[in-house]
Amino acid sequence: MGTGASAGVASGLSACSDAELQACLKDIPREQRDKVVEALKAAGGGGKRTAVLGANWKSNPKTSAEVKDLAAAFVNQKFDRSKVEVVIFPTGVHLMALKQQLGDSGIEVGVQNISKTGMGAFTGEIPAAMAADLGVTWALIGHSERRALYGETIDDTVAKLKNAQEAGLKVMFACGESLEEREGGKTDEVNKAQLEPVLGLVSDWSKFVIAYEPVWAIGTGKVATPEQAEETIANIRAFVKEKCGGDVADKVRIQYGGSSSPDNIEGLASRNGIDGFLVGGASLKPTFTGMIEYLTR
Numbered sequence: 001m002g003t004g005a006s007a008g009v010a011s012g013l014s015a016c017s018d019a020e021l022q023a024c025l026k027d028i029p030r031e032q033r034d035k036v037v038e039a040l041k042a043a044g045g046g047g048k049r050t051a052v053l054g055a056n057w058k059s060n061p062k063t064s065a066e067v068k069d070l071a072a073a074f075v076n077q078k079f080d081r082s083k084v085e086v087v088i089f090p091t092g093v094h095l096m097a098l099k100q101q102l103g104d105s106g107i108e109v110g111v112q113n114i115s116k117t118g119m120g121a122f123t124g125e126i127p128a129a130m131a132a133d134l135g136v137t138w139a140l141i142g143h144s145e146r147r148a149l150y151g152e153t154i155d156d157t158v159a160k161l162k163n164a165q166e167a168g169l170k171v172m173f174a175c176g177e178s179l180e181e182r183e184g185g186k187t188d189e190v191n192k193a194q195l196e197p198v199l200g201l202v203s204d205w206s207k208f209v210i211a212y213e214p215v216w217a218i219g220t221g222k223v224a225t226p227e228q229a230e231e232t233i234a235n236i237r238a239f240v241k242e243k244c245g246g247d248v249a250d251k252v253r254i255q256y257g258g259s260s261s262p263d264n265i266e267g268l269a270s271r272n273g274i275d276g277f278l279v280g281g282a283s284l285k286p287t288f289t290g291m292i293e294y295l296t297r
């Protein structure tokens with residue numbers, strides 16, 4: 001496509017909100033709706049952003065046998081990659097075994113933490129280029145546990161982004177406020193401070209995803225309300241627009257993370273502008289497939 005007519009359709013649709021588009025499409029039979037969404041995508045606008053679902057396994061599970069069992073549960077889940085990209089971030093030691101077990105399921109593998117340096121005398125680090133060489137396709141950068149427990153600074157996240165991009169990796173870039181910061185009315189300020197230095201460096205917006213993860217919701221079972229998640233993500237998108245323009249803001253995928261699970265996905269995913277999830281605890285259970293299934297509907 002890409003003709004004058006389709007560009008016109010796309011620019012007209014960009015004036016519609018996601019909610020307005022969803023309302024228009026809601027009563028159309030499934031098959032026709034899928035065709036409309038595909039046509040909108042081909043026209044370069046309107047259609048929904050492809051969701052991204054990340055499974056952050058952190059330093060889990062304990063054994064390689066458990067990795068195998070989880071992989072076996074996930075590979076059987078059919079999903080449509082044009083609707084959702086799925087990536088698992090295991091520990092470095094489980095990367096290759098998991099990658100092999102996932103085979104051609106379409107589920108990708110990412111590193112939880114890549115080096116801010118390259119090859120050479122850097123004991124204990126995983127350089128981005130080496131991860132890419134193994135067929136790893138994603139890097140998680142800026143997770144709050146890295147920032148809070150291992151002293152990862154904003155400058156470090158910048159260096160890591162540069163390395164990841166240079167190696168061709170897709171990046172899931174996490175940001176988010178602490179409880180104290182939320183209660184002090186500083187949520188947007190914190191997100192802006194963490195994002196500002198990296199936004200101008202992004203070389204390919206189809207390969208850069210923002211994971212908004214309020215620190216107080218991570219691993220606590222205290223999930224943000226759909227209203228809180230929607231509002232903060234809208235503010236992040238407005239900041240991206242201010243810094244990088246409307247086209248980029250329309251395009252960039254922004255996930256929610258923090259105690260999300262198959263039980264609460266519906267309330268969150270139905271909100272405007274939430275383009276997927278970064279999932280910790282719930283991704284260590286076979287029932288995680290429910291989230292894949294939900295996003296591929």
Ligand code: PGA
Nearest residue numbers: 218219258259279280281
């Ligand atoms: P959680 O972790 O889903 O267990 O809260 C999310 C994350 O840390 O990415």
